[in-house]
Amino acid sequence: MALADYARTIENGVNRRGIVRRRSQGWLPRIFPFTGYGSVTELRVLGRAVMASPEADEPFSFPFLPRSTHGTLKDRPVSQLLDAHSPAIDAMDDMVEIASERAREASRGWRQFFTTQVGYLPVTIEIAGQAIHSKTDRNGYVDVLVLDHGLAPGWHEAKIVPQAGEPVTAPVIIIEPDATLGLISDVDDTIVVTWLPRMALAAGNSFVRRTNTRQPVPGMAEFYERLLKDHPNAPVFYLSTGAWNTLPAMQEFIKDHHLPTGPLLMTDWGPTPTGLFRSGQEHKKTQLRNLIIMFPKIRWILVGDDGQHDPYIYGELAREHPRRVAGIALRELGPVEKVLSQGALMGLEPRDTPDPGISVPIISANDGFGLLRRAGELL
Secondary structure (H helix, E strand, O other), X not given: OOHHHHHHHHHHHHHHHHHXXXXXXXXXXXXXXXXXXXXXXXXXXXXEEEEEOOOOOOOOOOOOOOOOOOOOOOOOXXXXXXXXXXXXXXXHHHHHXXXXXXXXXXXXXXXXXXXXXXXXXXXXXXXXXXXXXXXXXXXXXXXXXXXXXOOOOEEEEEEEEEOXXXXXXXXXXXXXXXXXXXXXXXXXXXXXXXXXXXXXXXXXXXXXXXXXXXXXXXXXXXXXXXXXXXXXXXXXXXXXXXXXXXXXXXXXXXXXXXXXXXXXXXXXXXXXXXXXXXXXXXXXXXXXXXXXXXXXOOEEEEEEEOOOOHHHHHHHHHHHOHHHEEEEEEEOOOHHHHHHHHOOOOXXXXXXXXXXXXOOOEEEEXXXXXXHHOHHHOO
8 A cells, every 4th residue: 555545544534533523522514615716607616614613713704795806805894885874884894803803813824724624525506596416525625516507797606505514605706708818826925925835934834823924925916906907807816736724814815915806726735546745736737727728718827936836837838828828927036035945046947038839928026016017018
C-alpha cells in the first residue's frame, strides 16, 4: 500500500471518529456555502458539509447580494437598506460594525483548519424551481451542476438542504452571455502578502496570525478597478492553491480591501488517490480549463505573481488557447519574498516580451500601482 493510501485511511478513520464524537456532543452537519457560478445554460452550486456546534457562529455571508457582476460591498451600508429617516439607523450601523470587528478580531487563522467534514451526506439543491438530489464527496464538498436553470444574468441564491441539518443559501453569479472580457486573479502574493509556500511562514500566516491582519498588495484594488472600468459585465474569479478552510477569511479580506466581488476557487489539503498532497498546479490548470469551456466567448486577463508557477501555467494556457487569453499581468516579488517563496533568488522570472509561441501581451511590476501604469497594454 502506497504512503498516500495509508494517509487516506488514517484521515478517514480520524474523521469517522470525529463525527461520532461530535454527534454525541449534540453537533449536527452544517453546510458552509461557497459562491457558485455559471452561464445562462448551466451553473455550479458549491459548498462544504462539516460538523458544527448549535452555538457556533454562522459562516461568512454577504449582507446582501452585490448589485453588479463584480461590484464591491464598500459603498452600501446597512442604512441604505432601511428607511433613511429611521432614528435607529445610526445605532444599527454602529452595532453591525462593532459586531463585525469583534468577529474578525476573534478569528485566528488556526481555527479555520480544525473541522470535521461530513462525506457522502445527502443534500438537496433548490434553485430556479428545481430540486436536485446529490451527496457530498468523500471530503464533504458540494459541487452540483445544474442544467437548463433558466435564470437571468446576475446574482441569485441557491438553497442547500442537508440531511439532518439546517438549510443554507449559497450565492450564485450567472455571467452575462454578451460578456467578452473576464479577470482571473491569483490570491497568495498577488492580492495578499503571504510569502507562501515556505512552511514556517505559511504556518505563521495561516495558523497564528489573526485573519484581519493580513496585508494587501498595494495598488491591486486600483489596478482591477481600471481593468474593469469599461467592462461592467466582466466576471471576476479568484484562483488559489489555498485550502477551502480559509475561504471565509479571504471573503472578508476581499470585502475589507475593496477588491471586486467574485467566486473563489480554492482547493483542499491532504492525500489524494495519486499522491500524499494535492497538486496546486493541477488545481489551477483544471479550474482554468473549466472556465475556458463554460464561457467560450470570454477572453481572460490572467493576474498572478512570479514566485511560484503562475508564469508557466498562464503561459501554457496562452499557447494552447491564444484567442482566449487577453493578457497576462505578473506581480514581481521582492528579493526577500522570492527567497522565501522559491528558496532562491533565481527562478521563475516573468518576461515583458512574449515568449516564442505566446502571442498575448505580458506586463509585470512590483505592485498593483506599477501594473496600473501599464494597464493600457492589456486593454
